Each structure stands twice: as structure tokens, then as C-alpha cells.
Amino acid sequence: MLRSLNRIYSNKLVFKRVINCNNPLRCHSISSICNYGVCLDIDGVLIKGDTVVPETRAALDFLSGNNIAKKKIPFILLTNGGGVTEKRKAKELSKLLEFDLSEEQIVLSHSPMKSLVSTYQNSQVLVLGGASDNCRKVAESYGFNRVVLPNDILAWNPSIWPFTKLGQEDLKLTKKVDFSSESIVAIMMFHDSRDWGRDLQITLDVLRSRDGYVGTLSKGNEINSRAVPIYFSNPDIIWANDYPIPRYAQGSFRKCLELLFQDTTGHKLKYKLFGKPEPITYLYTAKKLEDFAVEYTGERIANRKIYDIAGANRAGWTSILVRTGVFSGEDNDLLNPAKYVADNILHAVEWMFHREEGFLWTKRK
Template sequence: MLLNKFIKPSLFVQLCRRNIQSKAQKRPPLAFAFDIDGVIMRGPEPLPKARNALRILDGNNSLNAKIPYILLTNGGGQTEFDRAKKLSSRLDTQISPSQIIQAHTVLKDYVDAYADKTVLCLGGVGDTMRLVAESYGFHKAYTTTDVLAWNSSIWPFIHVTESDLASAKPIDFSRTPISAVFVFHDPRNWGIDVQIICDVLQSGGLLGGPWVEPRTQDVELVFCNPDLLWKSDFSRPRLGQGAFKASFQAVYSMLTGSEYPYTQFGKPTQSTYDYARRVLHDLLDRSYGPGSGTHPRMYMIGDNPESDIAGANAAGWSSVLVHTGVYDPTTGPPRHVPTHEAEDVEEAVVWAIEREREMVRQIEEEEN
């Protein structure tokens, strides 16, 4: 403030404008979204080049800029805070919960409509999905375990343990209609969850109630992950939530003669990529200030052509397919063609940054 006394007002304004312009020039021309499994991690361990890739984004790059990124996964089963904490430890870098978009993160947009309505949250282990739902703001979230604790005869092929009963949230489902079924994460016991969803939808949300003509206005059904396959630390891809959805719809169709309408989130859906774009823009604005209408090029780095690449291409993003996960280049070209292919995530990051740097150089040359 003392310096301002010795600067003419007009000169002070000019210096402020130059300072603002200088900050605007540092705003990077790109932002990244990374899949996790098969790109950054394999099972519980980081892939060999993952740490280097994230260090490059932290400023050690030819743009001399800290480049924002998110981790966009069709996985889930825990809070974004817990996942960020685990990944930060494994990858030796600080990752914020705001950088984590799991398959079910987009359900935060449903809180206003269902905060005080009874919802069934499927998938995951024990009561973890209820805890995730409550962290989002759903005040009346219940799980498969709660249903079994209420009436174990709904699925008589499993023994309800004392630990299950201890973690259950007491409720009389015969008097409490369920307004929505959210398949947050991959169900652990498909039989139980298929049975319960069918019961809920055919009774208008009231378990044990008389069968009624299923109507979507009675119960909303949402799946968060369309992946048929996903890459774990096993040698071959595993069946995912997409396979569970197909199993449920097959059974429901045999029972009713029709498919129940549902909402699908997760890659490659447009809604998930729109949500991710919004988060990335917020990260950019927090780091560099409002973008004055400028939009960085979005890069999706993924290992699954059917989710990562298909979704990025449809959203108008640039896409890079790595060879460290689901996609096996020896089986032939991918059905969804990426902007570029790379052996690993570090190579993908370097290629994207150099591509953008060259574009910036060409624009500057044309302007001069």
C-alpha cells in the first residue's frame, strides 16, 4: 500500500492491468482427467510411471505451469476424502477430495431432490455405501444389509451374521416406501440385490406390499457405472457393474415382459463428462482466477476404449489410450479411436503438453 503513494493513478492502473494479464498468460491451455485403475494404479499399487506423470503436472514441464487434473473413475465404494487420502499416500503427492470423481460422485446433484426421502444404496461392503450417501447429504439412506436385518426371508439363501445386524440401521420397510434405488458401486451378492430391486420396483417402493404396475414416478432407478469389464490386479479383466445391470434387466424382463427405465451415470455418459468438465473449470478458476471465457483443451487419459475413449470423443475432448490396462493392442485396433495412443501415462502426459505447447507457439507466430 505504501508503494501506491508514489505511483500516479494512471500508472498504477496500468501496472495492475499488466499484472492481471501476466496471471492470465500463465493459465495453462490444457487440463487432464485420468482414469485410475489401469492408468495410475494396478490394484493397490501405482503403475511404474504414475508418480513421474503427476510430478510433471505439478510444474516440471515445458509450459512451466501447474496443470490441473482430476481422477475420473468408474470405481467407487468409499468417500472421495478416503480415496484421496489413500492415493496421496501411494503416489507421494497431495491429492484433494475435490480432484476425485468416482462413479457415484455425480449423485451429489440428486441430494436436493432426495435429501429427506428414503433411498436404497446398493453395492460396496457392509454399510459403506450408506456412509458415502450420508456424506453427500442423503439423510435416509439404507443398504441391502438393512433390508436383510428387517426381514432375512427376503433372501433365504444367506445367513445374516451378528456383525451384519450390529451395523444395520433399523427400519420397517413394509411401512416406509423407497423413493429411489441408487446402485452406487458393484454389488457383492448379485442374487440378493437383483431380488431386492425387483421387489422394490414391482411393489411401488413398499417392500412386502402387493404387486402394482411399475411406474418410474414411483421409484427412480440409477446405475452409476456402465463398465462391463474393469482391470484389477488379476491377469484378465473382471465383470463390473454393467454386467450386474444386464443380469438385473434380464431377470426383470422375464418377470414383467419389459425393461425398467433407468438413469445411467459413469463413463462414457455425457452427464459424467459434463460434471467432470465443471469440476476442472472450477479447479482452474481457483488456481488462476476466472478464465475470461477461455476454455482449456480437455485430455482424457484412459485404458478402456469403451468408456474412457468413447466418452471423451463424444464430449469433444482429446483422448489418449494407454496400454497398461484393459486395452490390449495385440488384439487389434480399438473400436473407439483415440486422438493418440501411448505406452503409459507418463508418455501420454508428455505428448499432450508438447502438443499444446506447439499449438501455442504457432498461434503466437501468427499473431506476430
């Protein structure tokens, strides 16, 4: 029986087990048709910072047909990272991994936030995180037509956070907006903040404002009834890069914001989460994987029950924990045990393949 996942760390690989067989260990025939798909994490699984995990290329080659069945296995990359467009991320990863990837194979933390376009397409939204104005470009590529950044507000009134001084290059990237007369209707955090002090202050100013007009202040119960909605793309508290100790992630920023909001208003911050392990992210990813499978192999993934998800394993996903990321213990994760624990990504995909195809597998040393 599959165990339910409440949380998936950034060092887990997840795959959707959809082979149509009551007992896969008895299915020994080799078929050229692949009716299951694989979803790989990036940070801690394929790469650590800018360093490629040694087994990554062999694992990707294995999925691309370099296996005993010569079978191409559809796979996409699902990450709680972001801050750039899917097209740019595919290009960056292709260069780093020396392996061709398409934007259709990339799901970033903010990719499912495209669903918000129908609500906020022509409304002014504040987008947080990322370097330079990259996240403005991402949001605009999704279809948001009025995107503002913290630096736009800082340029409008530098005293809102006097400790960050904008240079000429920064000012060239800002939009001129009168925030006292043009309200902010929603806040969306697309990536990690590059200036926590600035972003915490400005976000709190907007959250505590009356109807999103910066410089105003709601009173009493108005905080709840007139609050600007806020959305986060990544719940992770920490993430793994090439530094030996995990780094704080977007979830840590949210925790700070929650505490400050509670202390200054007396109210609990209300927010909406995207990213793993939120159901909306798995729903989006399942559709993305099925669409790519048709393009990649010409076959559809058989099991459609994935759309009834409330979490990864409850919907028929199985998790594999690899020891190259945040988790490095000998045993399984105690809080959220995975179906299998692998030393690295190559061991993980080999175990998955042999399990799905019904072959005996001997772990390579």
C-alpha cells in the same frame, strides 16, 4: 477432426483441449499461464489393483511442473470406481501413489449423483454396493437423509434372502425400519455389489413392488406406471485390476438385473445411468476441473463450450488410450478409436503437453 466417443473404457485418459490457438503446432512461445486441464482415469492408467503403474509418479510430477515449461497443469482424476467419499479416496490414493491429492481432484462414479439430492433429500432411498455401510456414509455426506441398505431389509425380514446370514457386527450397522409401512422411493447403485444374490433379489422385490413397499407386488401395467426409479453410477461391464483377466463390474450386475426383470415381469427395465461416458458426468467433471484450475493456478480454463456436451469429444475433449489397462493391442480401439494411443501414462501426458504447447516430441524409450 476429433472422433466422437460412444464409450470410454476404464483404461483411457481423457483431457480437455482448450488452448486458444487456431494451429497449436505453430504456437512456440512458452507461457506461464496454463489454460488447459487434464482428466486422468485411475484403474488401468495410474494403478492396477493395489499396484502402481511404474510411470505414474513421473507423470504426476510432470503435470505438477517438472516439465520444460515449468508449468503446473491442472488435473483431476475421473474414475468409474467409487464406494467411498471423495475425501477418503484422495487420502487412499495419496498414500498409494506417494503424491498429495485433494478431494477437489477426485470425481468418482457416484459424484454426479449429488444432483439427485434435490429430488430425494428427505425420501427413503435404497443404496446398493460397496463394503460394509460405506455407501450409506457416502450418500449421507451428499445430503441424502434417509438412506437404507440391502442388509437393513435383510435384518427386517431374513427370509427375503435366506442364504446370507448376518452376523452380530453386520447387525450393528443396520437401521431398524418397517419396510411394509415405509416405502422406498428410489434405488441408487453407488458401487459394485458384494453379494449379487442378495442384491439382485432385494432390488427386484423393490422394483416389482407397489409404490416401493417391500412385500407387495404390482400387477400388469402397474409395473411401468408405479415403478420405483433406479439409478446406476457405472455402466462398465469389466474393469482392470492386478489379475491378468478383466473382472466383471457394475454394468454386468445391471445386465443380470435387466434380464431377470424382463423374464419375471415381461417389461423392459427403465433406468438412468451416471458415470463415463454419460453426458451428465462430463458436465459435472468439466465444472469440477474449472473450479480446481482456479484454485491450482489462479487461471480459468478458457473454453466454456464444454457445457454443451453430448459426449466427450463432441464437446472438445480428446481421448488418449493407454496400453496398461483393459486395452493392450498394438493398434487403436476399433469400436471407439482414440486420438492417440500411448504405451503408458507418462507417454500420454508428454504427448498431450507437446501437442498443446506446440513443441516437437520424441517418444522416450
